[in-house]
Structure formats: structure tokens, C-alpha cells
Amino acid sequence: MKISISISILLLAVTLGGCAVVPQNRRARLADPMMSLSDDPLEAHRKQKLYSTREGAAGGDGVAAGGGCGCQ
Amino acid sequence: MIDPARPRLALALLAAVLLARTAAAEDPAAPAPAPRAPLFTDADILAKPPPLFRLDSVAVRYTRFDQSGTGYQSRAGKPGGPGSEEMRVDQPQLEVVIKQGAHLTHRVWIPVDVVTAASPDAIDVVSTSSRRNEAASVDWTATYAKDHTTASIRNGHHEEENYRSWNTGLALTQAFAEDNTVVSAGMNVVLDWFDRYLLSGTNDGHNARSSLNFNAGLTQLLSPTTIAHVDYGYTQQEGQLSNGWNIVPTPQGAFQLEKLPGERGRHAFVGRIAQHLPWNGAVHGSYRFYVDTFGIVAHTFEVELHQRLAAFARIRFNYRYHTQTGADFFRTSIALGDPGFATADSDLAPLHAHTIGFKGTFDFPVKLARTLHADLAVERYFRSNDLRVSVYSCGLGLLF
Numbered sequence: 001m002k003i004s005i006s007i008s009i010l011l012l013a014v015t016l017g018g019c020a021v022v023p024q025n026r027r028a029r030l031a032d033p034m035m036s037l038s039d040d041p042l043e044a045h046r047k048q049k050l051y052s053t054r055e056g057a058a059g060g061d062g063v064a065a066g067g068g069c070g071c072q
Numbered sequence: 073m074i075d076p077a078r079p080r081l082a083l084a085l086l087a088a089v090l091l092a093r094t095a096a097a098e099d100p101a102a103p104a105p106a107p108r109a110p111l112f113t114d115a116d117i118l119a120k121p122p123p124l125f126r127l128d129s130v131a132v133r134y135t136r137f138d139q140s141g142t143g144y145q146s147r148a149g150k151p152g153g154p155g156s157e158e159m160r161v162d163q164p165q166l167e168v169v170i171k172q173g174a175h176l177t178h179r180v181w182i183p184v185d186v187v188t189a190a191s192p193d194a195i196d197v198v199s200t201s202s203r204r205n206e207a208a209s210v211d212w213t214a215t216y217a218k219d220h221t222t223a224s225i226r227n228g229h230h231e232e233e234n235y236r237s238w239n240t241g242l243a244l245t246q247a248f249a250e251d252n253t254v255v256s257a258g259m260n261v262v263l264d265w266f267d268r269y270l271l272s273g274t275n276d277g278h279n280a281r282s283s284l285n286f287n288a289g290l291t292q293l294l295s296p297t298t299i300a301h302v303d304y305g306y307t308q309q310e311g312q313l314s315n316g317w318n319i320v321p322t323p324q325g326a327f328q329l330e331k332l333p334g335e336r337g338r339h340a341f342v343g344r345i346a347q348h349l350p351w352n353g354a355v356h357g358s359y360r361f362y363v364d365t366f367g368i369v370a371h372t373f374e375v376e377l378h379q380r381l382a383a384f385a386r387i388r389f390n391y392r393y394h395t396q397t398g399a400d401f402f403r404t405s406i407a408l409g410d411p412g413f414a415t416a417d418s419d420l421a422p423l424h425a426h427t428i429g430f431k432g433t434f435d436f437p438v439k440l441a442r443t444l445h446a447d448l449a450v451e452r453y454f455r456s457n458d459l460r461v462s463v464y465s466c467g468l469g470l471l472f
Contacts, residue, residue, distance in 0.1 A: 021249055021250055022293045024251075026296040027296065028296075029296060029297050030293060030296065030297070030299055032348065032354070032380075033386075033433075033435075034353070034354040034386060035299060035346050035348055035354050036346075037299060037344050037346055041179075042131055042133040042167055042181075042467060043133070043447075043449070043467065045183060046135045046163070049135075049137070049161075050137065050453060050461065051394075054419055054425075054453070054455075054459065054461070055370075055394060055396065055423075055425065056396065056399065056419045056420040056421075057362045057364070057368050057369075057370030057372075057394075057396045059340070060285070060305045060307045060338040060339065060340035060362065060364075061287070061303055061304075061305040061341075061342045061360065
């Protein structure tokens with residue numbers, strides 16, 4: 001639990017600490033599809049299907065946990 | 073010698089012509105002179121206005137899940153022992169995205185599940201009515217985007233043999249600091265309505281549950297090659313949370329239905345980071361912490377390695393590790409008639425799970441559209457309490 005909170009705080013600090021502005025003309029690499037932090041919606045659903053119906057700890061982030069199989 | 077009458081005649085003719093022109097100009101009944109045809113039209117200058125509705129993309133995906141393993145919640149085994157969880161799911165999906173005007177986008181999504189060999193985990197042990205079960209959803213999302221703000225509304229309906237579900241949601245995003253920072257927030261409501269069964273498999277009317285979910289996220293550009301995202305979500309569920317047919321074995325070789333609490337609060341924290349690599353690749357890392365009122369605490373780590381092979385081709389390797397404690401009331405055996413909460417569901421057990429995957433992606437420019445997208449993915453999921461899933465997926469899409 002303490003490790004999780006520490007990691008979460010560290011991630012938050014890294015994120016908030018990086019508020020230096022990256023100008024528009026220096027974002028070419030960020031625009032590469034390889035850099036997308038989210039999958040395309042159909043693939044995201046495939047992954048969600050794999051985990052949300054097999055792990056009791058799935059869901060709750062970005063979409064509602066639950067629905068479908070009651071074991072979720 | 074000049075005839076003195078000639079100048080007078082010329083002056084008289086000139087005066088007559090001028091008077092006639094003046095009279096014609098002042099006569100309101102006189103027909104207006106025809107306007108000159110323009111040399112070019114508005115369309116020549118402004119170009120043709122775009123149509124109100126414009127097809128933005130069409131995508132299809134087909135996925136197969138092949139599952140094997142055992143769990144104590146299944147009746148498809150020896151009395152008191154774990155039963156089979158063998159199952160196969162075929163999942164086609166269709167997505168169409170349409171632009172309406174300059175700011176509005178509609179997304180229509182239709183996923184279908186065809187579940188075969190579901191009997192080990194369903195009522196088929198009693199009645200073989202649903203050895204093959206089809207399920208389908210229709211989901212519509214409308215997004216309004218202007219300047220640095222987007223607002224979305226989402227509605228969906230899910231239908232299958234003994235189960236119906238409705239969902240609706242709202243989401244907002246706001247970009248700051250020249251789009252370096254994006255803050256998002258959203259909420260979703262899901263209402264499930266399904267058949268209730270007795271231990272004998274007899275239908276006993278209907279039951280329901282609801283899920284209310286809130287999310288807040290922050291995406292931040294950290295450098296010209298680094299991007300990070302943090303997210304928190306809370307979900308509150310109420311109603312019958314069990315699926316209605318999972319069992320808990322008793323020492324006497326009998327069994328009774330699982331019994332779960334009537335509500336569940338679930339917290340999930342997620343952090344993700346992506347770093348572009350100098351050799352035209354990228355690495356992604358993520359960590360997720362989860363805790364709920366059932367007593368489950370989970371940690372999930374995931375790493376992805378992306379590599380571009382050509383302008384039109386790239387590959388991805390991914391590994392995910394998930395570990396969770398069990399629900400407080402998880403047990404593989406219960407005294408007959410025990411009224412307390414109990415589940416033998418292997419998904420609520422303490423477990424470790426690994427996923428290893430590979431994906432190849434191809435994006436070709438074509439005449440018909442801006443891009444033709446194709447991808448192929450293979451994944452293997454396996455976990456400590458005897459469950460294995462092989463996943464095969466391929467996608468195809470046109471981006472206009």
C-alpha cells in the first residue's frame with residue numbers, strides 16, 4: 001500500500017513538474033501514432049473484454065466497472 | 073463657302089440625342105440595362121462548401137478468445153472440486169465516425185459477442201438452452217469540439233439472451249498552456265437488468281444492478297519526446313452483484329449459490345508515460361493501483377515497446393503483470409447453509425497474471441481514402457490459478 005501511494009505520488013510529481021511548454025513546432029515526435037497513450041477504441045474494447053471478465057480488480061479507470069458478467 | 077445652316081443642323085441633332093438619353097434615364101418604366109455576366113463565381117473564390125455530414129472513418133475488428141482452465145465457481149467438474157472454464161468467444165466489431173459541420177463528431181460502435189461452450193460457467197449444466205450465446209451492443213457518442221474544449225455525450229444499449237444493459241455518460245476535456253496540458257473529467261451510469269435463477273436453474277424473475285462512475289485525468293507534455301498521463305476513477309455498484317449461477321462447493325459434495333454484498337466501491341489510480349526513442353521507436357510504461365470494498369488490492373504493471381520498420385509499418389511487443397489479493401469472503405468450500413457472504417469465483421481469488429503480446433500495424437495511403445489501416449495482434453494470458461487465454465485479433469479501417 002505504501003509502495004503504491006509512493007509510486008502514485010512520484011508519477012503525479014513527475015507529471016506536474018514537467019509543465020515547461022513544448023512549442024507546437026517541436027511536437028512532431030509526440031504526434032507519431034506510436035506515442036499515443038491510448039489504443040484505438042476497438043482494440044481498447046478487446047483488451048477491456050479480456051481483463052474485465054477475468055479479473056475482479058479490473059475496470060474503474062476511464063469506464064464504469066461492472067456490466068456484463070456479474071463476477072466483475 | 074460654308075453653308076451657315078449646317079452647324080445649326082448638327083447642333084440640333086446633338087441636342088436631340090442628349091435629350092432622348094436623358095429622358096430614357098429618367099423614365100422609370102424603361103427596362104433596366106441587362107447586368108453584365110460576372111467573369112467568376114463565389115465558388116471560384118471560396119471553393120465548394122463542404123457537405124454537412126462527412127464520413128471520417130470506418131473500421132472493423134475481429135477477435136477470438138480461446139480460454140481453458142478451471143475454477144471452483146463452475147459446476148462442470150467433480151463435486152467439491154474445480155469445474156471447467158473452457159470457453160470460446162468470437163467478437164466482431166464495427167465503428168463508423170461521421171463529422172457533422174465543423175465542430176460535431178458522431179461515433180457509432182456495434183460490438184458483437186458470440187460465446188460458445190459457455191456451459192461450464194452458465195446455466196447450461198441444468199438446461200442446455202444457451203450453449204451458444206449471442207450478445208450485441210449499439211453505442212453512440214457525440215462530441216462537440218471548439219478551440220481548446222471538447223464535450224461528449226455517450227449512450228448505449230446491450231442485449232443478450234438473459235441480460236440487458238443501458239449506459240449513458242458525459243465527458244469534458246479542456247486544454248491549457250498551448251495544449252501542453254489537458255484536463256479531463258467524466259461520469260458514466262450503467263443499469264443492468266437480468267434473469268435471476270434458483271440453485272436448481274429455475275428462472276426466478278428478474279434482478280438489477282447499477283454502476284455510477286466518475287473519472288478525472290491529466291495529460292501533460294513533458295518534453296518534445298515525452299508525454300505522461302495520470303487518472304483516477306471511482307465506481308459505486310449496487311444491486312445483485314453476482315451473476316446468478318456461480319456456486320460455492322460444500323464439503324459434502326453439494327453446493328450453494330455464491331452470495332456477494334449488495335454494494336461495492338472501487339478506486340483505480342493509473343499513471344502512464346510514453347517516451348520516443350532515437351531509433352524511431354517508443355517505449356510505454358504504466359502502473360495501476362486498485363482497491364475496493366470487497367477487500368481486493370491490486371497492482372498492475374505494463375510495458376510496451378514500439379518500433380517503426382518503414383513509413384507504413386510498425387510493430388509492438390507488450391508485457392503486463394497483474395497481482396491481486398482475494399476478496400475477503402473468497403473460499404473454495406463453505407458449510408452447507410452458511411448464510412454469510414461467500415464466493416468461489418476464480419476471478420475474485422488471490423492471483424498473479426501475465427500477458428505477453430505482439431502486434432503488427434500497417435498504414436497505406438490509397439486512392440479511395442487518406443489511409444488504409446490494417447493490423448494483426450496475438451496475445452497469451454495466463455495466471456496462477458489455472459486459467460489461460462489465447463487472443464487473436466485483426467483490424468481493418470479506412471480513414472478519409
